[in-house]
Amino acid sequence: xxxxxxxxxxxxxxxxxxxxxxxxxxxxxxxxxxxxxxxxxxxxxxxxxxxxxxxxxxxxxxxxxxxxxxxxxxxxxxxxxxxxxxxxxxxxxxxxxxxxxxxxxxxxxxxxxxxxxxxxxxxxxxxxxxxxxxxxxxxxxxxxxxxxxxxxxxxxxxxxxxxxxxxxxxxxxxxxxxxxxxxxxxxxxxxxxxxxxxxxxxxxxxxxxxxxxxxxxxxxxxxxxxxxxxxxxxxxxxxxxxxxxxxxxxxxxxxxxxxxxxxxxxxxxxxxxxxxxxxxxxxxxxxxxxxxxxxxxxxxxxxxxxxxxxxxxxxxxxxxxxxxxxxxxxxxxxxxxxxxxxxxxxxxxxxxxxxxxxxxxxxxxxxxxxxxxxxxxxxxxxxxxxxxxxxxxxxxxxxxxxxxxxxxxxxxxx
Amino acid sequence: xxxxxxxxxxxxxxxxxxxxxxxxxxxxxxxxxxxxxxxxxxxxxxxxxxxxxxxxxxxxxxxxxxxxxxxxxxxxxxxxxxxxx
Numbered sequence: 001x002x003x004x005x006x007x008x009x010x011x012x013x014x015x016x017x018x019x020x021x022x023x024x025x026x027x028x029x030x031x032x033x034x035x036x037x038x039x040x041x042x043x044x045x046x047x048x049x050x051x052x053x054x055x056x057x058x059x060x061x062x063x064x065x066x067x068x069x070x071x072x073x074x075x076x077x078x079x080x081x082x083x084x085x086x087x088x089x090x091x092x093x094x095x096x097x098x099x100x101x102x103x104x105x106x107x108x109x110x111x112x113x114x115x116x117x118x119x120x121x122x123x124x125x126x127x128x129x130x131x132x133x134x135x136x137x138x139x140x141x142x143x144x145x146x147x148x149x150x151x152x153x154x155x156x157x158x159x160x161x162x163x164x165x166x167x168x169x170x171x172x173x174x175x176x177x178x179x180x181x182x183x184x185x186x187x188x189x190x191x192x193x194x195x196x197x198x199x200x201x202x203x204x205x206x207x208x209x210x211x212x213x214x215x216x217x218x219x220x221x222x223x224x225x226x227x228x229x230x231x232x233x234x235x236x237x238x239x240x241x242x243x244x245x246x247x248x249x250x251x252x253x254x255x256x257x258x259x260x261x262x263x264x265x266x267x268x269x270x271x272x273x274x275x276x277x278x279x280x281x282x283x284x285x286x287x288x289x290x291x292x293x294x295x296x297x298x299x300x301x302x303x304x305x306x307x308x309x310x311x312x313x314x315x316x317x318x319x320x321x322x323x324x325x326x327x328x329x330x331x332x333x334x335x336x337x338x339x340x341x342x343x344x345x346x347x348x349x350x351x352x353x354x355x356x357x358x359x360x361x362x363x364x365x366x367x368x369x370x371x372x373x374x375x376x377x378x379x380x381x382x383x384x385x386x387x388x389x390x391x392x393x394x395x396x397x398x399x400x401x402x403x404x405x406x407x408x409x410x411x412x413x414x
Numbered sequence: 415x416x417x418x419x420x421x422x423x424x425x426x427x428x429x430x431x432x433x434x435x436x437x438x439x440x441x442x443x444x445x446x447x448x449x450x451x452x453x454x455x456x457x458x459x460x461x462x463x464x465x466x467x468x469x470x471x472x473x474x475x476x477x478x479x480x481x482x483x484x485x486x487x488x489x490x491x492x493x494x495x496x497x498x499x
Contacts, residue, residue: 039459253462260470
């Protein structure tokens with residue numbers, strides 16, 4: 001490996017649907033205890049419409065990144081990995097459709113990765129290793145974390161905090177968003193059934209098993225990182241922390257746990273540290289919900305757009321996926337990160353989503369729960385949603401699912 | 415007092431006091447040990463906080479995952495008491 005080579009995230013974008021519902025509206029509609037809102041720290045959740053699926057979410061997140069590359073750069077995307085727990089076929093990958101609609105080179109490797117909310121980070125790290133290896137100098141790897149939500153009232157307080165959408169991450173030797181600290185990582189994995197999707201229509205989750213596994217992994221992945229990187233101190237090595245965000249309140253609890261164990265400071269100091277180092281990463285996630293394996297990259301985008309760093313800042317990132325697998329790694333953001341991300345206008349995208357009522361939301365659930373169900377033939381009436389599609393002026397074209405014919409999904413630009 | 419000398423009653427008291435710190439509306443003496451923490455109104459973040467405070471107060475180094483499937487406060491007390499020895 002070239003000692004001077006820098007590797008990391010060249011471009012980052014998210015797509016989180018055209019609609020959202022306030023978390024409070026789901027609490028009211030389901031009769032949930034509103035005293036629990038404070039600990040969740042969540043305000044809105046993104047919703048997909050019936051013409052959106054894991055393919056459209058992925059394409060709609062990655063298209064602005066790919067369009068910004070010149071043809072020669074675009075042809076250097078040598079690996080496309082979709083990370084999803086919302087597969088649409090046991091054999092055919094989401095990536096195979098995405099490859100087509102992004103117009104990627106036919107010499108591109110096309111694969112799909114699955115490990116709940118962790119898989120995208122595994123893919124990013126493998127992509128970074130491919131770039132760093134030097135076996136194909138100048139190569140780029142496009143990782144897209146894409147998912148849909150299948151939850152409803154059966155999962156109680158998980159329902160208001162599940163998101164939908166995709167995060168697209170372009171890994172290369174031109175890391176404008178995040179320069180990854182190569183070799184600085186710690187991983188921790190063990191088998192558990194904390195949450196899963198045993199069927200294409202519903203999720204199961206044991207909240208305590210999942211939260212406790214997340215917190216164990218946070219500690220042990222960090223310890224594994226510290227074993228590799230001499231002198232690491234949780235409280236002082238990282239200017240900012242970005243964590244997988246099932247809901248913002250869990251990130252706060254995780255930070256509090258780590259500060260107690262590794263910094264030995266009091267409640268007031270922990271709160272100050274949380275506000276300074278962690279809270280900026282939660283602004284977007286608290287308006288989107290759990291974006292599955294894209295959540296940590298949504299949090300990174302939130303951090304950069306909120307802080308707008310004008311000098312180099314080291315970020316500690318923690319990725320966790322049920323089942324379970326996790327990783328703590330790090331990288332550096334700087335003023336170029338601010339400039340590179342600004343063009344994606346993620347804040348404007350989130351602010352432009354249409355707010356739905358609880359009745360609208362309930363009407364959507366049946367359609368959305370059928371999103372991943374294999375059907376030989378079906379049609380999707382995109383026009384039913386024209387009021388939402390047309391709400392935003394100067395909206396860019398988006399990919400939409402229009403039909404399924406003989407199990408082949410058909411899409412169009414709208 | 416060495417931690418190994420902690421009686422089950424003492425652990426039970428620590429558990430009740432800790433629950434009352436996180437859920438101040440619940441007097442320690444009214445906590446029914448056959449209930450789960452969620453039955454007392456503890457949400458998931460409250461439950462995390464209670465467990466973390468207990469492990470800290472009792473100086474127990476145990477993965478949180480070991481405690482995720484305890485079915486009652488009594489079971490939690492027994493688990494913690496066993497770890498004190």
